[in-house]
Amino acid sequence: MTPEFDLPLVILRTNRKKTVSIEVTPSNIKVSAPKRLSHRVITDFITERSRWIEKNVQLQLAQPKQIPRTWTDGEMFAYLGQEYALNVTRKSADMVEIGEGSLNVAIPFGTLELDEKNTVKSLVLAWYKQKATKTLTAKSFCYSKLLKVEPTSVRVREYKSQWGSCSVSGVISYDWRIIMAPLKVVDYLVVHELAHLLEHNHSQKYWKHVETTIPNFREQQSWLKLNARMLTI
Numbered sequence: 001m002t003p004e005f006d007l008p009l010v011i012l013r014t015n016r017k018k019t020v021s022i023e024v025t026p027s028n029i030k031v032s033a034p035k036r037l038s039h040r041v042i043t044d045f046i047t048e049r050s051r052w053i054e055k056n057v058q059l060q061l062a063q064p065k066q067i068p069r070t071w072t073d074g075e076m077f078a079y080l081g082q083e084y085a086l087n088v089t090r091k092s093a094d095m096v097e098i099g100e101g102s103l104n105v106a107i108p109f110g111t112l113e114l115d116e117k118n119t120v121k122s123l124v125l126a127w128y129k130q131k132a133t134k135t136l137t138a139k140s141f142c143y144s145k146l147l148k149v150e151p152t153s154v155r156v157r158e159y160k161s162q163w164g165s166c167s168v169s170g171v172i173s174y175d176w177r178i179i180m181a182p183l184k185v186v187d188y189l190v191v192h193e194l195a196h197l198l199e200h201n202h203s204q205k206y207w208k209h210v211e212t213t214i215p216n217f218r219e220q221q222s223w224l225k226l227n228a229r230m231l232t233i
């Protein structure tokens, strides 16, 4: 018998896999298994991992549910670890800036009521990406001097399930949403990716490089793990 959990169990049969894998998402427990594997073997595997699954289900359930954005006054936005309340006004030209506890967004006078939310959304997203690019580029420059490495380029993009990457050719990429996290966490991510230019793995030697640059990196690492779901729009 398959054990029961507080989230629905979804078994996906795939040709691409040779082994069974389990992923606990906010809405279900996804089990991917090779097409030919018997149901019995899969059930046994789930039973064997039930404690791990249960632990992760409870972690998911404990996370605050994400409420869809309304893009209206008073809605909170995180930037470098601080929360700012959205404040929308109308001016002759569009503008986004941080005020005292507020994220001030000006949309052009002529904006139709109907387009207001979308206009605010695209302005805020563009602002975040611009801030992220500026900060992450500058940080990468500073820390690459410290680590004595030379990334071929620094890019900012959006990832599904990671915060950054370092390619074999030396391209460093970051998810722009990290700009919502405290600066210490941003620093850790930058050092994490740059240190991969020294070691393309997560070996002890690799972590030593990270630790030398950021002695309390484990704190930032666990902050990121715990708050990952908050860093979203």
Ligand SMILES: [Zn+2]
Binding pocket: 192, 196, 201, 202
């Ligand atoms: Zn890594």
